[in-house]
Amino acid sequence: MIGRNIIRFILLTAFQVLVINHIRFGGYVYPMVYVYFILLLPFETPGWILLLSSFAMGLGVDFFSGTLGLNAAAATFTAFVRPGVLKLLKSEKEYEPGLQPGIRDLGFRWFFLYALILITVHHSALFFLEVFGFSEIFQTLYRIGISSAVTLVFVILMQFIFSKQD
Amino acid sequence: MKNLFAFLWKYHFFFLFVLLELFSFFLVVRNSYYQSSVIVSSTNxxxxxxxxxxxxxxxxxxxxxxxxxxxxxxxxxxxxxxxxxxxxDTNTFFLNDxxxxxxxxxxxxxxxxxxxxxxxxxxxxxxxxxxxxxxxxxxxxxxxxxxxxxxxxxxxxxxxxxxxMHSKISVRVKSSGQIGTLIWNGRDYRIGTLIDIPTHSKLNIGDTVVTSGFSHIFPEGIRVGTVQDFRINPGDNFFTADISYFVDYxxxxxxxxxxxxxxxxxxxxxxxxxxxx
CATH class of the missing domain: 2.40.10.340 (Rod shape-determining protein MreC, domain 1)
Known part of the structure; x- marks a missing residue:
């Protein structure tokens, strides 16, 4: 379980900085696919591991994107709100021990909502921090919306592609 | 003391979060525009x-x-x-020729x-x-x-x-010689914004914009782009012009x-x- 998460950590960092960062999606689109790692950490992950691993993930991406601290801050924030979001979505499904956050165990609807909320939180933190203010709020909101949508597509695609072998 | 530790442990999730965020902000601020090189650097x-x-x-x-x-x-x-x-200087004697x-x-x-x-x-x-x-x-x-x-x-x-958003470059409109500032509004990577051109000067669509050489960073005359469109924002004494960059970034x-x-x-x-x- 731990090993699988470490592998996912490394692969997602590499995928983000070597593939995604080099694809020019055009316009405002700047997907942050590595959030997938935070989404898929097991439910029973202790809080401090959740925070530290997300921070490390963000920092790792930062090192290769020339945005030191930016992704680290956004990823840590995402990790911080994750338990709250899980509690919020609990009414939909009970988290029995051994369940994994994902489409296979909890259904498409649950995962879609879960991913949508956390990705939006992450991208909002990231893009507002990048502009460091609310001066260009509509442009920033547009940036957040469109990049979140693309990230969400990537995350759901990865669910369908990789969840079967797990 | 024991109570303090108990308190810290009870809310360790929150405190760790604050600690990590503070560290991230510290990195953002230190690493952002024009900060001196740091030990933890993204350029290593x-x-x-x-x-x-x-x-x-x-x-x-x-x-x-x-x-x-x-x-x-x-x-x-x-x-x-x-x-x-x-x-x-050509009016004085040269020590080196x-x-x-x-x-x-x-x-x-x-x-x-x-x-x-x-x-x-x-x-x-x-x-x-x-x-x-x-x-x-x-x-x-x-x-x-x-x-x-x-x-x-x-x-x-x-x-x-x-x-x-931190980039401000002193530029010159080639035809009129007026000096302005080149900034970027974040919308389109092909289009920059030229500000600070006084409205009494003449500005035409298609005018070439080059660097002014006033910033001590760029030589004079490095090509920037052409004026695509310009307007006077309400209550402003200066033109705001859209510049179509020569370089495809x-x-x-x-x-x-x-x-x-x-x-x-x-x-x-x-x-x-x-x-x-």
């Missing part, structure tokens, strides 16, 4: 090396060498141009990472301190302006692209780093200007 040998290798793989294999040679030849060529020299003194030196470099879709875009190039690159050097391609160096490590440099592979050999002298003079009566 490991990340630069990996990006460099990656860029090497993705280069068109057969074109790689040809491109490098071409860029170096171009840099050499720029070094011979009269624009790279400054005329020394050179009529011109070199003002700008060009270094060829390769872009190993680049973004255009963020609000603040940066490039990384494969030349650093050991090659003579310093902070606040200008960066351009043969097509036009690119940005300025903001951070250097031994072998790599980080360049703040003109596609950045999504496709830059080789750049020149421009060293102004007189920059230190010029900056010292600038710093002393408040002493004049």
């Amino acid at each position: 040998r490991i990340t630069g090396g990996i990006l460099n290798t990656y860029s090497g793989i993705t280069d068109y294999f057969s074109l790689r060498k040809a491109n490098r040679i071409l860029a170096e030849e171009n840099a050499d060529f720029y070094n011979r141009l009269s624009g790279a020299f400054i005329a020394t 050179t009529l011109y003194r070199r003002q700008y030196r060009y270094y060829a470099a390769k872009v190993i990472s680049n973004t255009t879709s963020r609000r603040n875009n940066y490039l990384m190039i494969n030349k650093g301190k050991v090659h003579g690159i310093e902070r606040e050097m200008g960066v351009a391609t043969s097509g036009g302006i690119v940005g300025q160096v903001v951070e250097v490590s031994d072998y790599f440099s980080r360049v703040m692209s003109v596609l950045n 999504n496709r830059i592979y080789h750049v020149f780093v421009i060293q102004n050999l007189f920059r230190k002298e010029m900056n010292e003079l600038d710093a002393n200007k408040n002493h004049t009566p």
Whole structure:
């Protein structure tokens, strides 16, 4: 379980900085696919591991994107709100021990909502921090919306592609 | 004391979160625009090396060498141009018999990472301190302006692209000679914004905009773009113009780093200007 998460950590960092960062999606689109790692950490992950691993993930991406601290801050924030979001979505499904956050165990609807909320939180933190203010709020909101949508597509695609072998 | 630990443990999730966020903010602030180089730097040998290798793989294999040679030849060529020299005073006796003194030196470099879709875009190039690159050097391609160096490590440099909210470059409208400032509003990577052009001067669609040479970073006359559209914002005495860049920032592979050999002298003079009566 731990090993699988470490592998996912490394692969997602590499995928983000070597593939995604080099694809020019055009316009405002700047997907942050590595959030997938935070989404898929097991439910029973202790809080401090959740925070530290997300921070490390963000920092790792930062090192290769020339945005030191930016992704680290956004990823840590995402990790911080994750338990709250899980509690919020609990009414939909009970988290029995051994369940994994994902489409296979909890259904498409649950995962879609879960991913949508956390990705939006992450991208909002990231893009507002990048502009460091609310001066260009509509442009920033547009940036957040469109990049979140693309990230969400990537995350759901990865669910369908990789969840079967797990 | 025991209670304190119990309290800290009870809310450790929150405290750890605050701690990590504070550290991230510290990094953001220290690493952002114009901060001096830091120990934890995003421009280091490991990340630069990996990006460099990656860029090497993705280069068109057969074109790689040809491109490098071409860029170096171009840099050499720029070094011979009269624009790279400054005329020394001709009315006095010369101790050394050179009529011109070199003002700008060009270094060829390769872009190993680049973004255009963020609000603040940066490039990384494969030349650093050991090659003579310093902070606040200008960066351009043969097509036009690119940005300025903001951070250097031994072998790599980080360049703040003109596609950045912190980028402000002194430019000149070629036809009227008016001086303005080039900024970027973050919308389209092909379009920059020209401000501070007084409305009494004439501005035409299609006018060429070049660097003014006032910033001590860029030589005069580096191409920037053409005026695509302009307007006067309500209550403003200045034109705001959309500039269509000459350079396609999504496709830059080789750049020149421009060293102004007189920059230190010029900056010292600038710093002393408040002493004049």
